[in-house]
Amino acid sequence: MHDRAEPVTSPSNTKGAPRHVAIIMDGNGRWAQSRGRPRLFGHHAGAKRVREVVEACPDLGVKYLTIFAFSTENWKRTQVEVAGLMSLFRRYIAKEARALRDQQVRVRFIGDRVRLDAKLIALMDELEKITAENDGVNLTIALNYGGRDEVARATKRLAEDVAAGRLDPASIDQETLPKYLDTYVLPDPDLVIRTSGEARISNFLLWQSAYAEYEFIDTLWPDFTKAEFARLITGYGTRERRFGAVSA
Incomplete structure (x- = not known):
């Protein structure tokens, strides 16, 4: 098996945040488009919401935040939109790097970096490096990420370890594959939120979200506020999470 850091395995809270x-x-x-503006205008507005949500996390008791920035399927969009998004990612990282570092935010990126340009990858690497010692909110940005792609890449690495004699096939169980996923150092998500009124998971954290609670809300992402985020966090605390068991 690859020499990897120990994953976070602490159980999720059953009550509270x-x-x-x-x-x-x-x-x-x-x-x-509802405002007669190009789609990229909306992406820039959405980027501003990311900062507000990250800043809200400590007061709400949220230690880990993972955001879906660009999926493996988003390459199907127009060249203009994809190029604009890649430019936005580079600008966002460069602009926010100092604030994220100073606010003790630990940043990680997940996804396949092969199709990303060298400048963007360098910025991602640098942001991970300068925030590596931070112990505040853990912000994970899924960039060129797809759940099926992640599982396929993880399975390939697992198979390589079996072929090289580093892993005994008889020892493989449901605890083995997560050690090869992009999220191996993160706890599984407790709550998954999707904005915009769509009620699907869009290939996001397929393995990790097996027992997550879901909230599908009508609000478009640029209109998502700290108050709405807080309401969803409070609502989560009222849910009973049984993980397949029954109530006492």
Whole structure:
């Protein structure tokens, strides 16, 4: 097996704030088009919401935040939109790096970096490096990420370890594969939020979200506020999470 850091395995809280919240940030394009503006205008507006949500996490008791920034399927969009998004990612990282570092936010990126340009990858690497010692909110950005792609890449690495004699096939169980996933150092999400009124998970954290609670809300991402985020966190605390068991 690859020499990897020990994953976070602490169980999720059954009451109170979710330890790990994941967000599918949907609706930027529709928000812009409803205002007669190009879709990229909406993506820029959505980027501003990311900072507000990250800043809200400590007071709400959220230790881990994972955001879906760009999926493996988003390459199907127009060249103009994809190029604009890649430019936005580079600008966002460069602009926010100092604030994230100073606010003790630990940043990680998940996803396949092969199709990303060298400048963007360098910025991602640098942001991870300068925030590596931070102990505040853990912000994970899913960039060129797809759940099926992640599982396929993880399975390939697992198979390589079996072929090289580093892993005994007889020892493989449901605890083995997560050690090869992009999220191996993160706890599974407790709450997954999707904005914009769509009620699907869009290939996001497929393995990790097996027992996550879901909230599908109508709000478009650029209109998502700290108050709405707080309401969803409070609502999570009222849910009974049994993980397949029954109430006492």
